[in-house]
Amino acid sequence: MNSKILQLMLVVILATTPVAMAQQGKAQPPSSLRLYVFDCGKLDIPDITPYQLKKEEIATNLMSVPCFLVAHPKGTLMWDVGAVPDSAIPPGGTGTLRVYGTSTKKLGTQLAAIGYSPADITYLAFSHFHWDHIGNANMFAKSTWLVRKLERDIMFADPPSPRTEPANYSALKDSKTVIVTQSDYDVFGDGSVVIKSAPGHSPDHQVLFVNLAKTGPVLLSGDLYHYPEERKLKRIPTTEFNPSQTIASRAAVEAFLEKTHAQLWIQHDFMGTAKLKKSPDFYD
Ligand SMILES: [Zn+2]
Numbered sequence: 001m002n003s004k005i006l007q008l009m010l011v012v013i014l015a016t017t018p019v020a021m022a023q024q025g026k027a028q029p030p031s032s033l034r035l036y037v038f039d040c041g042k043l044d045i046p047d048i049t050p051y052q053l054k055k056e057e058i059a060t061n062l063m064s065v066p067c068f069l070v071a072h073p074k075g076t077l078m079w080d081v082g083a084v085p086d087s088a089i090p091p092g093g094t095g096t097l098r099v100y101g102t103s104t105k106k107l108g109t110q111l112a113a114i115g116y117s118p119a120d121i122t123y124l125a126f127s128h129f130h131w132d133h134i135g136n137a138n139m140f141a142k143s144t145w146l147v148r149k150l151e152r153d154i155m156f157a158d159p160p161s162p163r164t165e166p167a168n169y170s171a172l173k174d175s176k177t178v179i180v181t182q183s184d185y186d187v188f189g190d191g192s193v194v195i196k197s198a199p200g201h202s203p204d205h206q207v208l209f210v211n212l213a214k215t216g217p218v219l220l221s222g223d224l225y226h227y228p229e230e231r232k233l234k235r236i237p238t239t240e241f242n243p244s245q246t247i248a249s250r251a252a253v254e255a256f257l258e259k260t261h262a263q264l265w266i267q268h269d270f271m272g273t274a275k276l277k278k279s280p281d282f283y284d
Pocket residue numbers: 130132133223268
């Protein structure tokens with residue numbers, strides 16, 4: 001093969017990568033399932049006593065705040081959208097919310113880098129309604145919101161819950177909404193992306209199963225656990241909505257992990273998340 005042909009082949013390959021697509025415009029649906037991880041900041045937890053853990057028992061008090069994009073041949077799903085909204089992040093600076101939540105990278109910019117605009121996203125779902133998971137929700141008001149009844153009810157309750165920031169998701173009130181009633185909700189109908197009920201941390205807390213061809217199955221934890229030490233030492237935070245539900249949900253999820261051999265990604269695990277490949281790289 002001469003070098004001209006090789007060069008041409010390389011151009012064709014490069015031109016069809018998502019990054020190149022981003023430069024040209026829109027990302028195309030991938031031929032197989034992908035999971036992108038975005039850096040949506042961190043939480044510098046000022047007081048860990050509510051987690052029933054002592055300083056000497058944990059590796060760090062910091063918690064990661066990742067956001068996730070699942071890209072399926074039939075559509076896309078955003079799972080958790082950060083704490084600090086993009087609008088609060090100054091160019092080149094740090095955005096802060098509730099003193100200890102910070103972010104330096106805009107989610108919108110990270111999506112654009114792989115060719116997605118929020119208007120392209122098919123579905124939006126949160127593990128739960130707390131402020132550190134809904135930061136950029138308004139950006140996805142045109143997506144179809146997959147939400148369980150008790151979560152939606154508490155999000156629009158009057159007075160609002162002090163555990164969230166209603167202004168950051170107010171636009172979802174009029175979004176196309178699917179009230180999820182099934183314990184397991186199969187997002188794309190082929191079993192590869194399943195939202196699983198795991199209540200306790202919040203009234204209708206949920207976790208996300210993503211069955212990737214090369215990586216294997218992955219389960220995104222939501223806040224079923226925060227610190228990885230909660231799992232190891234079997235500690236239940238004092239601030240859970242319903243601790244006995246948390247115990248039952250943890251037991252069900254652990255049994256599911258054993259059965260499926262899925263990896264558990266604890267979303268707030270600072271060290272664990274630091275090791276994950278970040279977008280534009282992805283898991284497939
Ligand atoms: Zn959280």
